[in-house]
Amino acid sequence: MLEIKNIHKSFGQNEILKGVDLQIDKGDVVVILGPSGSGKTTLLRCINFLEKADEGYANFGDINVHLKTASKKQIHVIRQKTAFVFQNYNLFNNKTALENVTEGLIIGRKVPKAEAAEIGKKALDKVGLSEKYDAYPSQLSGGQQQRVGIARAVALNPDIILFDEPTSALDPELVGEVLTVMKNIAKEGTTMLVVTHEISFARDVANRVVFMDGGMIVEEGPPNEIFSNPKEERTKQFLKRVLPEDYIYYI
């Protein structure tokens, strides 16, 4: 459904992405793991054109886009097929929870207001915020804000949702509620590409884990394979650092 080919991206002299290929099928939940600075965020941003890649193609079903030379119209089409959940939520501070969710529908997609409100309320119900339609971001906890962020993505009914470390800005006690919401939407068959350091999520929810380092994909496979039987030395080193003790023990 989504195929990414040969993405290159440099900032000045720094080559951050050095030819990344990735194939994601409908219903896949793919988790990207990797050390800080390995280019995970940059990869997601390139897919959503928040960053312009220097080279590479994105193939969305019948649409094939050259990332560097994509036209405004192509970018708009790709953005309609993708949604982004940000590390810092990035909610619109001047809009209520419901308006945050409906903004993209009404303005970006020209959905009639009443219909958009219906969709928006359903999305907020799904993330457990039925009581908070009219709350402004400043009235919500971090966990609630991120759930609005997820509802905003879900409401657009995109082909794929890109998550960039959705829980890493949260206080530890709020991480659970967001992960639960993500699990639920994964169960519904949503296609997801998730950058996270939450190993439990990768293990329990992902059907594929991709390990990135130094701007390249080092290794990928089903979670139990990657976690219990990594082939590459770099993957082993990384996992040793991030896996909980007991998990290593299991292996």
Next chain:
Amino acid sequence: MDFKFLVDTFFVALSGVPTALIITIISLLIALPLGFLLALTRINQIPVLQRFAQVYVSFIRGTPVIVQIFIVYSSVPLFLTSIFEKYHIDKNVYDINPIWYAFIVFSINTTAIMIEIFRSAISTVSKGQLEAAYSVGLTNVQALRRIIIPQVLVTALPNICTATVNLIKATSLGYAMSLQEITLRAKVAANVGYNYVEAYIDIFLVYLILCSLVEYLFKRYEKRLSKYKIAHA
């Protein structure tokens, strides 16, 4: 103290209010959008315009308004005369209402102030919100209009209010180009019987009332715009 003169001249000064207000409004209408756009060029690092905005701001802010008035009031007529001669336009530059020079000076001046105000206000709205807007399919203009500008306005409003009040007060310098505004009208009235103290009290009162009113209106508008902020958890 001549009370009759005090009361009469109060209304003379008051009759200068429309002039002060129209200069203020025209200057704001030009300076607000222009200042915002130039502030954007600095935030988005658009090479040439950014540099221009920077130099412009330091030039204007580094010189007294009264000097800017003298420069415009003495150079623009010269410039216009040569244009009129070149194109054989039969018009005397000294017939031009000085209010036009006031529009020029105060627009130029206020624009520089607005650039500074918007620059700091824009930097308080995270770039992330702009990206989120793009990611849900908003165009650049839609994102600016619906997400960024409303928040920038709220942050900038107290400073815009101060700038507006300063602008109203600065229009009093228009007397230097014989502009028929509040100060000049009252002073002319005082010339007859040397009732300067009364005239100055009147001028003082008129500006005080005018500026207080403007401040009050700004405060109310600010309250309305910032309803999303008040409910801070």
